[in-house]
Amino acid sequence: xQQVKQNSPSLSVQEGRISILNxxxxxxxxxxxxxxxxxxxxxxxxxxxISSIKDKNEDGRFTVFLNKSAKHLSLHIxxxxxxxxxxxxxxxxxxxxxxxxxxxxxxxxxx
Amino acid sequence: xxQVTQNPRYLITVTGxxxxxxxxxxxxxxxxxxxxxxxxxxxxxxxxxMNVEVxxxxxxxxxxxxxxxxxxxxxxxxxxxxxxxxxxxxxxxSSLTENSNQPQHFGDGTRLSIL
Numbered sequence: 001x002q003q004v005k006q007n008s009p010s011l012s013v014q015e016g017r018i019s020i021l022n023x024x025x026x027x028x029x030x031x032x033x034x035x036x037x038x039x040x041x042x043x044x045x046x047x048x049x050i051s052s053i054k055d056k057n058e059d060g061r062f063t064v065f066l067n068k069s070a071k072h073l074s075l076h077i078x079x080x081x082x083x084x085x086x087x088x089x090x091x092x093x094x095x096x097x098x099x100x101x102x103x104x105x106x107x108x109x110x111x
Numbered sequence: 112x113x114q115v116t117q118n119p120r121y122l123i124t125v126t127g128x129x130x131x132x133x134x135x136x137x138x139x140x141x142x143x144x145x146x147x148x149x150x151x152x153x154x155x156x157x158x159x160x161m162n163v164e165v166x167x168x169x170x171x172x173x174x175x176x177x178x179x180x181x182x183x184x185x186x187x188x189x190x191x192x193x194x195x196x197x198x199x200x201x202x203x204x205s206s207l208t209e210n211s212n213q214p215q216h217f218g219d220g221t222r223l224s225i226l
Contacts, residue, residue, distance in 0.1 A: 043217030
């Protein structure tokens with residue numbers, strides 16, 4: 001069973017607009033959540049994270065929102081730039097360093 | 112430069128021929144892990160290691176072995192590869208600090224094709 005789900009395999013957004021990537025999870029024991037970004041032929045790179053004691057974390061153009069009651073996580077990118085085109089994975093953990101990943105969402109930013 | 116290095120990057124081989132994918136990190140990280148990425152399934156953990164001589168199974172360990180004899184190296188061994196092990200493999204490492212979640216650093220991946 002997939003404990004972390006990204007239901008949108010792909011998303012296309014116009015440059016300058018907001019990109020919203022979503023992630024749902026089933027395990028209420030998850031206490032730490034992360035987003036990774038992956039370009040072709042490279043490994044995933046860490047983007048932003050949030051602890052379960054918070055509901056929002058910002059880092060520049062990137063904001064992660066956590067809704068624990070809905071078991072829902074989202075990543076907002078604003079404004080979106082062409083270099084943001086990549087595959088985005090959300091991940092969750094119960095114990096340090098044991099991550100469960102979603103399936104990934106391919107984001108395409110159109111000029 | 113801080114990095115996780117995997118070798119080889121690409122390998123095509125045949126069923127049953129033992130192979131090893133090496134992983135090395137230069138960040139003195141305690142934790143290392145192997146994942147496989149398959150379409151529609153995301154990354155799934157194969158094995159992980161919390162320190163030298165300490166390894167444990169992840170979610171999909173069948174058909175794989177690992178060892179952690181040195182802190183910097185964490186090789187993935189396929190004793191008798193089969194076609195269902197055709198996949199994209201990633202090694203990752205991170206520091207283990209108390210009361211803190213440290214993001215994992217990933218290598219650039221190894222694409223294995225088992226014919």
